[in-house]
Amino acid sequence: MRVEITEPTPSLQRTSGQLIHLEQRRSSLALEDTPVVLEADEVEVFYGSFRAVRGVSMKIHKNQITAFIGPSGCGKTTVLRAFNRMHDVIPGARVGGRVRYRGFDLYAHDVSATEVRRRIGMVFQKPNPFPKSIYDNIAFGPRANGITSKAQLDEIVEKSLRAAALWDEVKDRLRTSALGMSGGQQQRLCIARTIAVEPEVVLMDEPCSALDPIATARIEELMRQLKDQFTIVIVTHNMQQAARVSDRTAFFTVEVDGANDQRCGTLVEYDATAKIFANPSDERTENYITGRFG
Amino acid sequence: MLADAPLEPGALRRQASWRATKSAIMTSLMIAAVIVVAVPLIAVVWSVISRGAGVAASSFPDFFTREIPVVSRRAGPGMGPAILGTLLVTAGATVIAVPLGVLGAVYLHEYGAASRFARIVRFMATVMTGVPSIVMGLFVYLTWTMTFGYSAFGGALALACLMLPVVIGSTEQMLRLVPTTLREAAYALGSTKSRTILTVVLPAALPGIVSGALLAIARAAGETAPLLFAVGAATRYNPDLLHDANTALSVQIFGNATSSFAAAQDRAWGAALTLMIVAFLITFAARVFTARFALKR
Amino acid sequence: MRLDLRGPDQLRIPTIVAGLAVLGAGVALTALAAGGPLGVLAWFPILAGLVVAARGTGADRAFRWTAIAAAGIVLLVLGVIALVMIDRASPVLGKMGLAFFTSSRWSAPDAVYGALPFIWGTLYTAAIAVVLSVPISLGVALFITQVAPRWLKKPMVYLIDLLAVVPSVVFGLWGVLVLSHHFGLGRSFLTAGIILGIMITPIITSLAREVIETTPASDKEAALALGCTRWEMITATVLPHSKGGLVGAVMLGLGRAMGETIAAALVIGSALGQITLDPFAPGNSMPAVIANEWGEADDMHKSALIALAVTLFVITIAVNLIATTIVQRSMRRSRGA
Numbered sequence: 001m002r003v004e005i006t007e008p009t010p011s012l013q014r015t016s017g018q019l020i021h022l023e024q025r026r027s028s029l030a031l032e033d034t035p036v037v038l039e040a041d042e043v044e045v046f047y048g049s050f051r052a053v054r055g056v057s058m059k060i061h062k063n064q065i066t067a068f069i070g071p072s073g074c075g076k077t078t079v080l081r082a083f084n085r086m087h088d089v090i091p092g093a094r095v096g097g098r099v100r101y102r103g104f105d106l107y108a109h110d111v112s113a114t115e116v117r118r119r120i121g122m123v124f125q126k127p128n129p130f131p132k133s134i135y136d137n138i139a140f141g142p143r144a145n146g147i148t149s150k151a152q153l154d155e156i157v158e159k160s161l162r163a164a165a166l167w168d169e170v171k172d173r174l175r176t177s178a179l180g181m182s183g184g185q186q187q188r189l190c191i192a193r194t195i196a197v198e199p200e201v202v203l204m205d206e207p208c209s210a211l212d213p214i215a216t217a218r219i220e221e222l223m224r225q226l227k228d229q230f231t232i233v234i235v236t237h238n239m240q241q242a243a244r245v246s247d248r249t250a251f252f253t254v255e256v257d258g259a260n261d262q263r264c265g266t267l268v269e270y271d272a273t274a275k276i277f278a279n280p281s282d283e284r285t286e287n288y289i290t291g292r293f294g
Numbered sequence: 295m296l297a298d299a300p301l302e303p304g305a306l307r308r309q310a311s312w313r314a315t316k317s318a319i320m321t322s323l324m325i326a327a328v329i330v331v332a333v334p335l336i337a338v339v340w341s342v343i344s345r346g347a348g349v350a351a352s353s354f355p356d357f358f359t360r361e362i363p364v365v366s367r368r369a370g371p372g373m374g375p376a377i378l379g380t381l382l383v384t385a386g387a388t389v390i391a392v393p394l395g396v397l398g399a400v401y402l403h404e405y406g407a408a409s410r411f412a413r414i415v416r417f418m419a420t421v422m423t424g425v426p427s428i429v430m431g432l433f434v435y436l437t438w439t440m441t442f443g444y445s446a447f448g449g450a451l452a453l454a455c456l457m458l459p460v461v462i463g464s465t466e467q468m469l470r471l472v473p474t475t476l477r478e479a480a481y482a483l484g485s486t487k488s489r490t491i492l493t494v495v496l497p498a499a500l501p502g503i504v505s506g507a508l509l510a511i512a513r514a515a516g517e518t519a520p521l522l523f524a525v526g527a528a529t530r531y532n533p534d535l536l537h538d539a540n541t542a543l544s545v546q547i548f549g550n551a552t553s554s555f556a557a558a559q560d561r562a563w564g565a566a567l568t569l570m571i572v573a574f575l576i577t578f579a580a581r582v583f584t585a586r587f588a589l590k591r
Numbered sequence: 592m593r594l595d596l597r598g599p600d601q602l603r604i605p606t607i608v609a610g611l612a613v614l615g616a617g618v619a620l621t622a623l624a625a626g627g628p629l630g631v632l633a634w635f636p637i638l639a640g641l642v643v644a645a646r647g648t649g650a651d652r653a654f655r656w657t658a659i660a661a662a663g664i665v666l667l668v669l670g671v672i673a674l675v676m677i678d679r680a681s682p683v684l685g686k687m688g689l690a691f692f693t694s695s696r697w698s699a700p701d702a703v704y705g706a707l708p709f710i711w712g713t714l715y716t717a718a719i720a721v722v723l724s725v726p727i728s729l730g731v732a733l734f735i736t737q738v739a740p741r742w743l744k745k746p747m748v749y750l751i752d753l754l755a756v757v758p759s760v761v762f763g764l765w766g767v768l769v770l771s772h773h774f775g776l777g778r779s780f781l782t783a784g785i786i787l788g789i790m791i792t793p794i795i796t797s798l799a800r801e802v803i804e805t806t807p808a809s810d811k812e813a814a815l816a817l818g819c820t821r822w823e824m825i826t827a828t829v830l831p832h833s834k835g836g837l838v839g840a841v842m843l844g845l846g847r848a849m850g851e852t853i854a855a856a857l858v859i860g861s862a863l864g865q866i867t868l869d870p871f872a873p874g875n876s877m878p879a880v881i882a883n884e885w886g887e888a889d890d891m892h893k894s895a896l897i898a899l900a901v902t903l904f905v906i907t908i909a910v911n912l913i914a915t916t917i918v919q920r921s922m923r924r925s926r927g928a
Contacts, residue, residue: 118484128475141483317820327730334789397661424911426850488654516758519852566761
């Protein structure tokens with residue numbers, strides 16, 4: 001399926017720099033429809049009786065980067081966490097609708113949350129390495145999943161650190177504490193830790209928001225490299241980042257129910273990134289992209 | 295206006311006024327309070343060291359190894375059995391109370407959260423911290439000692455009951471300090487809840503848990519009342535945990551304090567010195583732990 | 592493609608049954624061997640049975656149940672304490688009725704037990720202790736938090752904690768041999784009150800310090816910026832803010848003073864207890880009586896002492912509960928939760 005790219009309108013001049021870059025990339029390769037890995041079907045999330053998000057239906061495709069954008073409080077992180085059953089740890093949280101991974105309902109009653117999370121990993125907003133050595137951080141996931149042989153663990157640690165572009169920097173101090181690294185390094189460690197269990201999908205919740213621009217650029221480069229092996233879904237409040245990095249973008253917004261002053265997040269538009277930024281179908285999307293609000 | 299008038303040479307100098315004087319008086323009262331607090335501490339420590347060191351040093355190392363004279367007016371050293379007794383009873387209490395207390399706190403913080411059972415347990419643990427030690431002593435007497443006789447194990451049980459709520463409270467506090475995001479990271483990697491607790495949460499909170507436990511142990515080592523009813527008053531070494539009466543430093547101090555014989559009183563001071571050194575060492579270790587390893591608040 | 596998303600959390604019934612069977616066998620063995628050397632061997636099947644049953648339920652679930660059991664032990668112990676003590680106290684309460692708490696005659700040979708003098712002694716010495724200790728504790732807490740230069744704060748906190756660690760029996764020893772003997776203060780309500788006061792000072796000071804430190808710095812700075820002296824700033828911001836917590840801290844110290852056995856027993860005088868306001872009179876308190884008279888008591892006497900213990904328990908618990916609620920509520924309010 002080829003994506004038509006229209007002329008950038010004057011109101012989109014601000015992002016046109018990235019769009020041209022995008023256009024060059026997109027026009028040379030077709031956005032093939034890879035198989036669907038994750039599917040959301042009318043998903044809604046409740047905290048107690050408060051509905052935080054509603055009406056989310058989307059398909060995440062394999063080996064692509066999907067970005068969730070939108071103003072704060074619109075539920076992007078809430079939806080992301082529903083994909084790997086992280087809401088289970090919050091008492092009173094409930095997920096309605098269906099979330100399917102390769103066709104299997106993730107919330108079926110005999111499905112184990114730990115098995116789900118082994119296949120769908122998550123990187124968090126603020127780097128959260130364990131107060132252990134670098135080696136033990138990476139080895140934690142494999143050990144938790146039953147791998148005990150030192151040789152195997154050594155191999156996994158090296159492979160993951162190389163994939164996260166961190167190996168050369170830390171190979172001589174694998175046994176030192178992970179807390180002694182800079183913020184950017186810690187986040188790359190967290191990414192290495194996540195891919196060490198070889199998940200199929202990696203969810204990233206604003207992974208660069210706590211980092212400086214240089215560290216951010218390195219992580220974005222890392223994401224492009226990882227795309228070949230993994231499927232990535234990233235929540236970001238930085239539109240330019242979404243435009244730079246993602247293949248598809250989903251725009252969420254907050255709806256205020258005037259009657260009882262309830263705020264609820266919802267999915268507005270979900271399409272190829274180029275289309276969202278160049279020619280969004282919904283007016284709310286356009287307003288957000290052009291900075292009229294949010 | 296104030297701003298218009300020229301600034302006189304001494305205008306900004308501190309005024310002598312009733313308000314300033316009153317504040318200074320209050321500050322000196324506070325300093326006086328500090329001195330008043332320091333006085334008994336120094337007095338007690340001084341008495342113990344001066345009188346206790348005399349006995350312990352003059353017959354070193356006999357004081358720590360010889361048995362207690364059966365006839366108390368006889369001069370001479372010997373608190374060996376009491377030292378062993380204190381060690382046995384305290385170690386026994388620690389082995390019972392610390393694992394139970396840590397596990398209980400793990401339940402309260404990691405699993406129970408707001409459930410009714412957890413709230414009741416937490417409430418009861420607070421109630422239990424206020425049980426007078428003599429009540430615990432009587433309880434152990436009525437249940438254990440009357441069935442099985444005096445033994446170090448009975449003493450250990452009594453002390454464990456006193457330590458348990460304290461360990462639960464301090465451990466729960468430490469668990470609360472572990473950031474939730476660490477747990478989330480572990481779950482996101484496919485780790486089960488029990489594994490997360492054992493390999494991430496407890497290791498992270500360990501220094502605080504250890505120092506809390508050490509403080510509870512230090513307090514337990516000094517307890518007297520429960521031991522009076524559980525342990526008896528032996529004068530010979532008894533390394534058997536489960537059978538026969540035993541003794542402890544605190545029990546000896548209590549018994550000898552009311553004696554009119556100088557020799558017995560001397561031994562009491564020696565025992566007091568030993569006990570205080572033990573308690574201070576444990577507390578010091580606890581502080582070192584907190585300072586070097588604890589989670590930054 | 593068949594994807595198995597079910598995890599290691601599944602129940603394996605046969606394993607559980609096998610484990611429980613082995614456990615049962617172990618318990619039976621213990622009962623049969625009863626104390627002899629074989630009894631020790633019985634621990635192996637018991638432990639093995641537990642482990643197998645645990646693996647059958649899944650490690651995760653087993654751990655959870657172990658933690659629940661540990662927490663439940665608190666309830667179990669407290670429950671048993673309450674039951675046993677009340678059961679043993681009932682004979683004397685049956686005999687004396689409410690007069691146990693109201694009459695003043697306590698005579699073991701005549702089997703007449705009136706606890707009032709001891710209740711009075713406990714309350715009176717605790718009151719003396721609190722009256723002596725509160726101004727000091729407050730002064731020290733204020734000093735540490737408001738006056739002391741930064742380098743002095745930590746050593747001061749250490750000093751206070753050291754006081755808390757000195758075993759109470761050592762205080763008692765010092766009290767009886769130094770205070771009452773050497774300085775001739777004798778055994779009286781006052782001596783006991785002084786010792787108890789020294790013992791509860793670190794508790795009240797630590798708690799008071801914590802509460803005072805929650806006073807928002809902005810409030811204090813505002814007072815100072817208006818030209819208040821240090822004392823005026825304290826009375827205007829710190830004290831009103833910490834009022835509740837300070838009251839709670841004092842009550843907690845009161846609870847400790849009432850329950851303290853040994854130090855009191857050594858210096859209070861163990862007279863048969865008079866109800867008098869004279870602080871220099873010798874008296875008696877509940878814990879001291881129990882400690883001193885237990886050794887040679889007959890059954891009814893023991894029952895009376897147990898009833899005393901229960902009374903002490905109830906009063907101390909009540910005071911502690913009130914104190915904890917007050918402290919918690921004031922901490923919660925001041926943190927703006």
